[in-house]
Amino acid sequence: MSTQKRTHPLIIAVLSLFSLACLIPFWLVLMISIADEKEVLKHGYSFWPQKFSFVAYQFLAQDAEKILRAYGVSIFVTVIGVVVSLFVTSAMAFSMSRKDFPLRGALSIYILITMLFSGGLLPWYLVYTRFLHVQDTLLALIIPGLIGGFNVIIMRTFFTNSIPPSLIDSAQIDGASEYRTYFSIILPLSLPVMATIGLFITVSYWNDWFTSLVFIQNEKLFSLQYLLNKTLMNASFLQSIANKAYSSTAQVTQPLESIRMAMAMIAIGPLVLVFPFLQKYFVKGLTVGAVKG
Amino acid sequence: MASVEVLEAKASITRSKTRKGKLWKYRSLIILALPGILLMFINNYLPMFGIFLAFKDLNYTDGIWASKWVGLDNFKFLFASNDAWVIIRHTIFYNLAFLIINTVLAILLAILLNEVKNKVMSKFFQSTVILPNFISMVIVGYLVYGFLNPDLGFVNKFIMEPMGWEPVNWYATPEHWPYILTIVNTWKNVGYAAVVYLAAIIGIDQEYYEAAVIDGASRWKQMTNITIPLIAPVIIILTVLAIGRIFNADFGLFYQATMASGMLKSTTDVIDTYVYNALMVTGDTGLASSAGLLQSVVGFILVVSVNLIVRKFSKDNALF
Numbered sequence: 001m002s003t004q005k006r007t008h009p010l011i012i013a014v015l016s017l018f019s020l021a022c023l024i025p026f027w028l029v030l031m032i033s034i035a036d037e038k039e040v041l042k043h044g045y046s047f048w049p050q051k052f053s054f055v056a057y058q059f060l061a062q063d064a065e066k067i068l069r070a071y072g073v074s075i076f077v078t079v080i081g082v083v084v085s086l087f088v089t090s091a092m093a094f095s096m097s098r099k100d101f102p103l104r105g106a107l108s109i110y111i112l113i114t115m116l117f118s119g120g121l122l123p124w125y126l127v128y129t130r131f132l133h134v135q136d137t138l139l140a141l142i143i144p145g146l147i148g149g150f151n152v153i154i155m156r157t158f159f160t161n162s163i164p165p166s167l168i169d170s171a172q173i174d175g176a177s178e179y180r181t182y183f184s185i186i187l188p189l190s191l192p193v194m195a196t197i198g199l200f201i202t203v204s205y206w207n208d209w210f211t212s213l214v215f216i217q218n219e220k221l222f223s224l225q226y227l228l229n230k231t232l233m234n235a236s237f238l239q240s241i242a243n244k245a246y247s248s249t250a251q252v253t254q255p256l257e258s259i260r261m262a263m264a265m266i267a268i269g270p271l272v273l274v275f276p277f278l279q280k281y282f283v284k285g286l287t288v289g290a291v292k293g
Numbered sequence: 294m295a296s297v298e299v300l301e302a303k304a305s306i307t308r309s310k311t312r313k314g315k316l317w318k319y320r321s322l323i324i325l326a327l328p329g330i331l332l333m334f335i336n337n338y339l340p341m342f343g344i345f346l347a348f349k350d351l352n353y354t355d356g357i358w359a360s361k362w363v364g365l366d367n368f369k370f371l372f373a374s375n376d377a378w379v380i381i382r383h384t385i386f387y388n389l390a391f392l393i394i395n396t397v398l399a400i401l402l403a404i405l406l407n408e409v410k411n412k413v414m415s416k417f418f419q420s421t422v423i424l425p426n427f428i429s430m431v432i433v434g435y436l437v438y439g440f441l442n443p444d445l446g447f448v449n450k451f452i453m454e455p456m457g458w459e460p461v462n463w464y465a466t467p468e469h470w471p472y473i474l475t476i477v478n479t480w481k482n483v484g485y486a487a488v489v490y491l492a493a494i495i496g497i498d499q500e501y502y503e504a505a506v507i508d509g510a511s512r513w514k515q516m517t518n519i520t521i522p523l524i525a526p527v528i529i530i531l532t533v534l535a536i537g538r539i540f541n542a543d544f545g546l547f548y549q550a551t552m553a554s555g556m557l558k559s560t561t562d563v564i565d566t567y568v569y570n571a572l573m574v575t576g577d578t579g580l581a582s583s584a585g586l587l588q589s590v591v592g593f594i595l596v597v598s599v600n601l602i603v604r605k606f607s608k609d610n611a612l613f
Contacts, residue, residue, distance in 0.1 A: 007410045015405055019421035022484065025436035026424075028447060032439060044450030045439055092329030095322040102315050107326065112613060114337035116537070117593045120585025121568050122578055123343020126357065127335065147332040178321035207429035210544065214573065229431045232438065233552055257445060264435040271427060278427070279420045282488070 026268065033057070033262040037255035045257075056258035060266065063241055066227065067266060074224040077141045078205040085146045085201050086194060092147075093155035094182050099165065111149040125214060140215035141223060145205055151197050158193040159186065199281050206271075224267055231263050347586040351578040367583035376567065377584070381540075384563040387471070388539045391478050396532065398479060399486035400524070404516060406487060407494045419491070422484030430481075430545030437477060437550050464552060467560040474561065477550050478543065489531070493524040526609070533603055533611075537596025540564060540588045564588050 028047060032040065033056055035049035043050070060067060096107050118124075134140040163186065171181050187194070212226035222230070230237045241263075242254040316323065350363045371377045402422065409415040425433075440447045441463040449460040463469065501519050510518065521528075542563035551557045564584055572581040604611040 007408055007414070011405050011408050012414070015402075015409065015418045018402065019418055021480065022421045022425055025439065025480075028439045029435055040445060044445040045442065045447050046451060047447070088328045088332060091325040095326040098322060101319055101322050102312075103319075103323065103326070107330070110330070110333065114333055116596055117341065118337065118589050119340025119343045120582065120589055121565075122351075122572055122582045122585055123340035123346055124336075125572065126343060126346075127339045130357065131339065132335070143332070144336055147329050147336065149333070152329065178325065182325060203427060207427075207431075209429060209431050225429045225431045228429075228435070229549070232431065232434050232549075261435065261439070264432055268428065268432060275424065275427060276420065279423060282423065 026272075029261050029264050029268075033258055033265045035258060037258050040255075040257050053255070053258070056255045056262035059242060059255065059259050060262055066241065067224075067263070069220065070222050070224040070227040073138070073141075073221060074206060077138060077208075077223060078202060081142045081145055081205040082198055082201050084142070085151075086198055088147055089151050089197065090155055090187070090190070090194065091182065093152050093159055094186050096152070096156045097159035097163070098168075099160075111152055115149040128215060135215045136218050136221065138221060141208070141211050141221075144211055145201065145208065151200065155190075155193055155197060158190060162193075163189055195281050199278055203278075228263055228267055231260055343582075344586050344589070346578070347582040349582075351582070363579075367579040368587075371580055371583045371587075376562075377587075380562050380564050380567045380584070381587075383560070384540055384542050384565075387474065387542060387563060388535070390471075390475050391482075392532065392535045392539075394475065394479055395483050395486055396528065398483050400490055400521070400528070402483060402487035403490035403494055404520060406491050419488060423488055424484070425481045426485040430543075430549040433477060433481060433546075434549035434552060437473070438552065441473070464554045465556040467557045470551065470557050470560045474546060474550060478546055481546075486531070490524055490527060493527040494520060497523050529603060529607075533596065533599050536599045537592055539595060540592040542566070544569065 024047075028045060031047055031049055032045045034052050034054060035046070036051035036053040037055070039049050039051045039053075092107070095101055096104055098104070128140055128144070129135045132139075132143075134143065167185060168181055171185055172178075176184070207225060209223065209225035209229050212221075212223050213229065216222065216226065231241065238256060238260055239254075242256055242259055346357070347367055348362060348364060349357075349360045350366070351357065352360045355361075406415065406418055406422075409418060438446070441449075443449060443460065443462040443464065446463070448463070452458075453460050461469070463473075497520065501523070502515055505515050505519060542565040544565040547561055547563050547566045548569070551561050564587075568581050568584045568588070571577040571584065600611050600613060
């Protein structure tokens with residue numbers, strides 16, 4: 001905002017406080033997960049336990065099957081979801097970015113309506129359970145997230161603004177079909193927007209627990225977030241995870257509180273590792289998204 | 294003369310064929326768009342046809358079509374119970390509070406972030422403030438629980454107890470939750486919004502500021518006369534979108550952060566949690582569908598009218 005080179009210390013102080021507030025809850029959960037259970041029961045959750053213990057993680061390792069399965073479900077759903085979604089979204093956006101395409105306007109309205117009006121939860125639920133019959137299958141976790149009007153519009157805007165029409169024309173004069181144009185010209189040229197939208201979709205699939213809550217009964221199909229949700233809300237579910245490991249451990253008390261928080265850490269862990277890479281694209285993507293569609 | 298007639302006839306035949314022919318010419322593009330069109334039809338349009346369910350007494354044994362029409366009975370029941378007004382009020386108040394607080398704080402945060410000259414520091418701050426946006430609401434539920442667990446939570450053990458205050462059973466005390474949910478929502482969303490605004494601020498031409506500095510404008514003046522007016526379009530678009538969603542609560546926030554505690558309903562029940570409960574817990578499809586339809590219709594009216602108002606003042610800033 002100004003030509004000054006150094007940042008005002010007050011600004012640094014305010015931003016540091018803000019950053020701290022964003023990080024502190026994670027720290028608290030991490031500390032609970034590695035605190036000694038007796039210590040926790042006596043003094044409560046603290047930012048620096050007097051005694052550390054990794055028993056909770058050992059417990060979870062004993063019963064790793066459930067967690068690994070949930071990881072598997074989440075990874076599978078996310079990978080398939082992102083790949084299919086990127087294809088569907090970009091293909092639709094590509095057609096709409098073509099100025100001569102006669103259905104251009106109609107499709108814009110078609111998308112706009114989905115962004116403005118919805119049928120509500122009950123009809124939506126009925127479509128998936130009574131019409132498509134996908135409840136209790138992985139399809140129920142994948143299909144709902146495959147298309148989003150906003151993503152199509154962001155991509156269309158990118159294609160319209162960043163890919164010169166003459167490029168497409170010359171390819172077609174050289175005899176390339178629309179499919180060929182799409183796969184060998186559009187896709188390679190739109191890596192930035194594909195990466196950004198891909199990340200948005202990845203995060204929403206990975207963090208999704210709602211579709212599981214609504215459609216999934218079968219324990220084998222629990223996604224990671226839904227397993228976590230069950231562990232947090234349902235004491236007996238937590239107990240069942242602890243019990244299974246309990247029988248094979250010499251531990252006297254089950255560190256229930258620490259197990260609960262260790263579950264959360266196991267889910268947060270991978271995200272924190274990839275976060276620095278994601279963050280760069282996110283900030284870039286937001287700049288793309290800020291361009292009005 | 295005859296040849297002219299023939300030519301005209303030919304022209305009219307080709308004209309009637311043009312639309313079909315044009316679509317045929319673009320068949321590859323239509324095929325490329327088709328999966329998206331179909332998926333939107335399934336996910337968005339089919340449920341829209343389902344709005345008539347709000348006027349039916351849905352009965353799973355008879356099926357959707359055979360169920361009895363009941364006119365406005367579902368709505369009468371919804372409004373007679375007094376629930377309707379409570380959940381509508383909650384939904385609007387929470388969303389207005391979220392909208393105002395988040396917008397003001399996000400713009401402020403964006404301006405501060407833009408002032409950081411050191412690249413490493415700037416990156417660090419941007420990363421940390423946007424981090425909460427990456428985690429799922431389930432994890433947020435855990436974080437809140439870490440602070441508010443009635444027996445062991447940080448707030449009771451390390452704030453209330455040392456201060457000599459009675460510990461609070463947070464998950465059974467509804468009156469605190471408007472504040473708690475507002476804080477949680479801000480914590481989760483403000484960093485993301487700030488980065489959107491930051492992107493807009495970075496896009497401002499530096500020459501404006503250089504000219505302002507030459508004219509002796511203070512930093513405050515630069516902010517109020519350059520930065521804010523120039524990011525106004527982004528502020529307006531985000532606000533119009535938020536107002537369109539004012540009848541849709543963030544289900545995850547209200548469900549996960551409260552741990553779906555029934556004792557908190559008097560201050561935390563919003564249309565979305567009510568519909569979910571009516572549908573999945575009590576199985577009252579009449580209430581679920583009438584509340585759901587209300588939500589869609591009012592949301593639609595809101596976004597269209599706000600957009601109309603914006604259009605009146607500045608056509609460029611309108612959404613459509």
